[in-house]
Amino acid sequence: MLNQKSPAQLFDISNRVIVVTGGTGVLAGSAVKYLASQGAHVVILARDQSKIDAVLAATRDLPGECVGYQCNVLDQAGLELVCNAVIARFGRVDVLINAAGGNQAGATIAPDSSVLDLNHTAYRQVMDLNLDGTVKPSLAFAKAFIAQRSGCIINFSSMAAAQAITRVLGYSNAKAAVDNFTKWLAVELAQKYGPALRVNAIAPGFFIADQNRRLLLNEDGSPTARGKAVLAKTPFKRFGESNELHGALHFLISDASAFVTGTVLAVDGGFSCFSGV
Ligand SMILES: NC(=O)c1ccc[n+]([C@@H]2O[C@H](COP(=O)([O-])OP(=O)(O)OC[C@H]3O[C@@H](n4cnc5c(N)ncnc54)[C@H](O)[C@@H]3O)[C@@H](O)[C@H]2O)c1
Numbered sequence: 028m029l030n031q032k033s034p035a036q037l038f039d040i041s042n043r044v045i046v047v048t049g050g051t052g053v054l055a056g057s058a059v060k061y062l063a064s065q066g067a068h069v070v071i072l073a074r075d076q077s078k079i080d081a082v083l084a085a086t087r088d089l090p091g092e093c094v095g096y097q098c099n100v101l102d103q104a105g106l107e108l109v110c111n112a113v114i115a116r117f118g119r120v121d122v123l124i125n126a127a128g129g130n131q132a133g134a135t136i137a138p139d140s141s142v143l144d145l146n147h148t149a150y151r152q153v154m155d156l157n158l159d160g161t162v163k164p165s166l167a168f169a170k171a172f173i174a175q176r177s178g179c180i181i182n183f184s185s186m187a188a189a190q191a192i193t194r195v196l197g198y199s200n201a202k203a204a205v206d207n208f209t210k211w212l213a214v215e216l217a218q219k220y221g222p223a224l225r226v227n228a229i230a231p232g233f234f235i236a237d238q239n240r241r242l243l244l245n246e247d248g249s250p251t252a253r254g255k256a257v258l259a260k261t262p263f264k265r266f267g268e269s270n271e272l273h274g275a276l277h278f279l280i281s282d283a284s285a286f287v288t289g290t291v292l293a294v295d296g297g298f299s300c301f302s303g304v
Contacts (some may be wrong), residue, residue: 041066134197232295
């Protein structure tokens, strides 16, 4: 038998060195605190030092050590510097979570406009952030994973990847490409460098965060028309809570998923399996 570990050993992620891009955001910031609570050493990679400092302050008393580096996920040279700094500090790097991402209004077709009105600059920026912002960190850290012959990448996909979300063009295109990249890189790394290099993704359903709050909720907290449409297609009839991503991330990081690569794990209250009728 390859795997004779106890449940505690299978799910032990203490002392793993885990890099989280966009680790100051709503979903990833919650994951950073959870992973540090499990004894993992967490490296936050984000652009805004004051936001990094706020997350670090919130993790100070947790068992895992947390550090932060200011870096843009589109800056290849900066990413390589961070990777070297992480290895200098911890001696290795075990996991990369690509959580930096998001949408912007210009890459979405407004209700009263047409696809012919697309703002190509905004579209390109959303594609760059979500796709290149996943590919570039993956390649920067893959260098270390290949040298170690072990490593785990977890990308952030979305419900927009498998079913195009109405009006949301750039983000849907980019997240669909993230799913494809997840599968492609999983095969490439496993075939050339062995089964201890794994690449997976999680696809969150609809979670209230800074970027989508005004789209989904009115000021009084009731759902907007769009929020109601999302809830009508979510069998659980509610939005997700950021802590509901922790278990999926933990599983994909841990040895419990040692034979899992190239998968996109939906955490969505059933949104992706419901036709809506
Ligand atoms: N909230 C949801 O319902 C939802 C659903 C599906 C997928 N997602 C995905 O989950 C991830 C986290 O989203 P969130 O909702 O927590 O949003 P968020 O805006 O709170 O987090 C995104 C983080 O990425 C950072 N970031 C943006 N551009 C960056 C760059 N160039 N370099 C470094 N960092 C950068 C932001 O500063 C922010 O901290 C994103 O990839 C998003 O697309 C969110």
